[in-house]
Amino acid sequence: MIKYSKIINFSLISVLLAFTTQSHAGMQFEQSSVFNASRILTPQLLSGPNHQVDETVTNDGFLNVYTINSRFGSITAVSTAKLAKYINEINAAARMEAYENSDGFKKGIKDKAGDVVKGAGALISDPIGTTSKSLSGVGKLFSRAGENMFGGSRSENEGSRMADLTGFNKIKRDYGYEFGVDVYSHNELLQKPLNKLAKADTGGSLLTSGLLMAVPGGAGIAVSVSGSSQLMNNVFKDTAPADLRKMNRKKLAAMSVNKHVADIFIANGIYTPREQTLLVAALDSMKNTKNRTAFVKMATLAEDSDVAFFRQRQAEMYAAYDKGVEPIIEFVNIGKSAAGKSRDGKIIFDVPLDHALWTKGIAAVVRIATQNIALMKGVTGKELWVEGTLSTLAKQSMQEMGWSINEHAGKLLMQ
Secondary structure: OHHHHHHHHHHHHHHHHOOOOOOOOOOOHHHHEEEEEEEEOOOOHEEEOOOEEEOOOOOOOOEEEEEEEEOOOEEEEOOOOHHHHHHHHHHHHHHHHHHHHHHHHHHHHOOOHHHHHHHHHHHOOHHHHHHHHHHHOHHOOOOOOOHHHHHHOOOOOOOOOOHHHHOOHHHHHHHHHHOOOOOOOOOOHHHHHHHHHHHHHOHHHHHHHHHHHOOOOOOOOOOOOOOOHHHHHHHHHHEEEHHHHHHHHHHHHHOOOOHHHHHHHHHOOOOHHHHHHHHHHHHHHHOEEEOOOHHHHHHHHOOHHHHHHHHHHHHHHHHHHHHOOOOEEEEEEEEEEEEEOOOOOEEEEEEEEOEEOOOOHHHHHHHHHHHHHHOOOOOOOOEEOOOEEOOOHHHHHHHOOOOEEEOHHHHHOEE
16 A cells, blocks of 8 residues: 555656745645545546545646556555556456456366476476476577676566576466456556456466366456557566566667666566566657657656656657657756657646646746746746646646647547
8 A cells, every 4th residue: 555645755756757846925725635436537447346445536737646446455556547557457456356267267277287286396496407398598688688697677477587597477377468457557456356257277288178168257347458458468467577677778778878778677577577678668659859868867867666657658648649749859957857849849847747736846847847948948838737737726827928728638649
């Protein structure tokens, strides 16, 4: 569970523009708010066969904080995007439970029980020989050595190196693919049944037996999760984390991202392999955008899992804007942040916020950003694109500073 004090510290100053604040005597500001889930969520998100969202929703000035209750337990989701993701995973957990309790699965586990014990014994008696057979070749082993020994840090949900050697992590990725979920998710309500299935089905042979097709409650209970992540499911199924990091490092080099910056980003274990790969893929799709180093440099500063998820989605928003609205010719540095610049000279901030309030923090951020942009040459305007909405006061205040506001951008950019 995420404590509310932690949510308060998750401010736009640390995830959008790392600027210092200044006093605003005499100005009107808003505090964090509380919303009713039934008034801001679609019926599908609000409740379903496997979940119910608490009616009380806290907004910290930037993102909504939800509590999801289910028969598997309760969990907090920071942002509406993560809420949808977690609901989809809880629905998958219910289907995993049905699959595990099916007669076919139980019979399959019973029939292969002897092989499971035999295989475990071989690992103990001949660890080197057994391990070598589980790898896909000497060439691949040596190609991974640099990443495994000197490359990026393993994320907390990546699994142990022993699990790599025994093949457990590969089986888990296969199950994640079949159930349509993020195998690296921070959702403990998903991880428990997913790990249980992978441990029970040593070798993963039951996945190919057709048993899964007989388990009811598939697509009918799923919450749609849009975005480029769905297009890369095969990559996450077939590619080990070490190979993902190697692939991402090559893509960053091809983008001419500063090598030192790329090294720091790849080494940041706060990002799951999936988040890091989706972020890099989004930037890689912006083939004609200069100075992508600026965005990667900003992304390296993530020190919290919610911030990492935020940066991943922000990169996807910029990629979608570049493809579907107008080209972003370059990323420009504004303080320690990065923003896009369009061909006609507009400064573009794409931000996956739920609902922004005019707090002292965001007022300071906008004021300083406005001042920095005013000093830049060739700027013809400044635009904010948010996935959700702004309060009336926040919108009016920014418009008075010359900003063009585009709300509900998620409907356009995150399809």
